[in-house]
Amino acid sequence: MKSSQVELPAADTSYALSLDGRRFTFGAVVSGAADHGQFVTLLSPDGRRQLGQVDAVTAEPGGTVSGEGALLGAIGESGLDARGTFPFGSAEVVTAEPSMIELVYATAGATLNVGSVLGADAVTARLIPQRFNRHTFWCGQSGSGKSYALGVLIEQLLVRTRLPMVIFDPNADFVRLGELSAHGEEAESAEEAALLQSRDIRVLRPAGDSADPLLVRFTELSMPSKAAVLRLDPLADRAEYNELLHFERTIGSRSPEEIIPRLLRSESPAARTLAARIDNLRLIDWELWAGDRPAVTDIIRERPDATVLDLGGFNHPDEYLVVALAVLDELWERREERRPILIVIDEAHNLCSPENDGPLEVAVRERITQIAAEGRKFGLWLLLSTQRPSKVASGILSQCDNVAVMRMSSPADLTELAVRFGFAPAAMLARTTGFRQGEAFFAGGFVPAPTLASMRTRLTVEGGVDVRVPLRAEGARPR
Structure with a gap:
């Protein structure tokens, strides 16, 4: 409401009004409560207090300033009562003490320590672990600290929950998730560090010299997924598609190098055409096929605590898509088992973009869309991270109930988010347009109140760190 509608008291004080007991409006001098996201205590003339x-x-x-806000709960001897808010005709507004702000997170059972509340550094910003049973969207432009901050959250989920995760990692940001950093070895983090060290974290990387190779078994793919790998259309390529449909029963018992010769020996023209297709696509040369090795x-x-899939080191550009499709197919096909898992997709625009129209890209996007729409009740929960919300298909984005936003300077992206x-x-x-690196805004079910926060330091080593510009020593002579 306008300041002319509020009889302002002496300097350094502001007064508020609430008609419905859920929201309040206020007027104040500039030195009063006047910052977006600020927590305030509202004191009614009868002595009752509320947190807003x-x-x-x-x-x-x-x-002067005017504004509005939300009432978070009535403050009583037993703590914060979120259902006990009440309307009032006038209340004094003052900045909330840290102990009052702490009640917001403690009352909601928020235990995931992600940093400190902006403007109240003594208060730990925490998320509610139980609310990761909803899809989450995480975004921030390049240089905002998005992937580093996501690592903070993943560490906290590993420390505080038993929720297994599979992490699609295109830039090797999480491949060192099992290695403690210098900060992780400090005394203040000793308990969390010990818990992290006890977790079962698997890191799978493209074959080559990897001790834990990232492999896929072709025979376990669904028939539509096999067709997508081979770029087969069931109608336009109906003869080859039908040949694959019948051939899949025996293909698993043969090593990759035996497949083409067997097809060529067939009397079926479709089999020979299929052999030529496999040869032309160089599928036999791909390093991701499991054969007799674990896929x-x-x-x-087995549901390790975290399975990190390093998608960035394949020689063929489509191999990472086959990995994603194999994993998503597996989780969807077994959805009735209702074994909860968090599917973390970093740089989600690689797998969820509405602009990608290749057969494999479409198959992956459609499977993620299906999980976004129907997977929640089966315990398949998404956490999607990207620089550009506009690069994620709207049918996926609209299913997210939690959002974390780091620095975003694009008006179009902010409009999309709003x-x-x-x-x-x-x-x-x-406010995200003015964020420094490592600052974030959280809203939705996984936080008890919209929170502006400065992210804490990671306990584990960050992979995928940017290469630094080499500098010359001062005073060095040019050569």
């Missing part, structure tokens, strides 16, 4: 959060502020002529799906069935995530206060979302 400012989510919109407008500067007024004459050196990625074998490992995921439209998709109406539960995130627009004024708080707009």
Whole structure:
């Protein structure tokens, strides 16, 4: 409401009004409560107190501000009662003490320590682990610290929950998830570090010299997925498709190098055409085929605490898509087992972009869309991370109930986020344009109140670190 509608008291004080007991409006001098995301205590004349959060502020002529916010709960002897908020005609507004802000997170059972609350550094910003049974969207432009911050969250999930994760890692950001950093070895983090060290973390990398190769068994793919690998259309390529349909019963018993000769020996023209297709695509040369070795799906069935899939080192550009399709097919086909798992997809635009139209890209996107729409009740939960929300298919983005936003300077991206995530206060979302590296905004079910935070330091070593520009020593003579 406008400041002219509020009889302002003496300097350094602000007064508020609430008609419905859920939201409040206020007017204040500039030194009063006037920052987006700020937690405030509202004191009624009868002595009752409530905790609130400012989510919109407008500067007024004459050196005053007005704004509004949400009531988070009534403050009593037993703590914070989120259902006990009440309307009032007038209340004094002051900045909340750290102990009051702490009640917001403690009452909600938020235990995932991701950093400190901006403007209240003494308060730990925490997320609610139980609310990762919803899909989560994580975004931030290049240089915002997005992948580093995602690593902080993954560490906390490993420390505080028994929720297994499979992590699609295109840039090797998480391949050192099992290695403690210098910070992770410090005394203050000793307990968490010990817990991390006890977790079962598997890192699978493209074959080559890898001790734990990232492999796929072709015969375990669904028939539509096999066709996508071979770029077969069931109608346009119906003869080859039908040949593959019948051949798949015996293909698993043969090594890859035996497949083409066997097809060529067939009297069927379709079999010989299929052999030429496999040869032209150089599929036999791909290094991801498991043969008799353990496939990625074998490992995921064991449900390690975290399975990191390093997708960035394959020689053929389609191999990472086959890995993604094999894993997603496996999880979807076994969905009725209802074994919860968090599917973390970093740089999600690689797998979820509406612009990708190749057979494998379409197959992967459609499977993720299916999991986004129907997987939640089966315990298949997505965590999608990307630089550009507009690069993620809208049918996937619209299913996310949690959102984390780091620095975003694109007006188009902020507009997209505001439209998709109406539960995130627009004024708080707009603050992301001025974020420093490592600052984040959280909203949705996994946080008890929209939170602006500075991310904590990771316990484990970050992989995929940017290459630094080499500098010359000062005073060095040119050669």
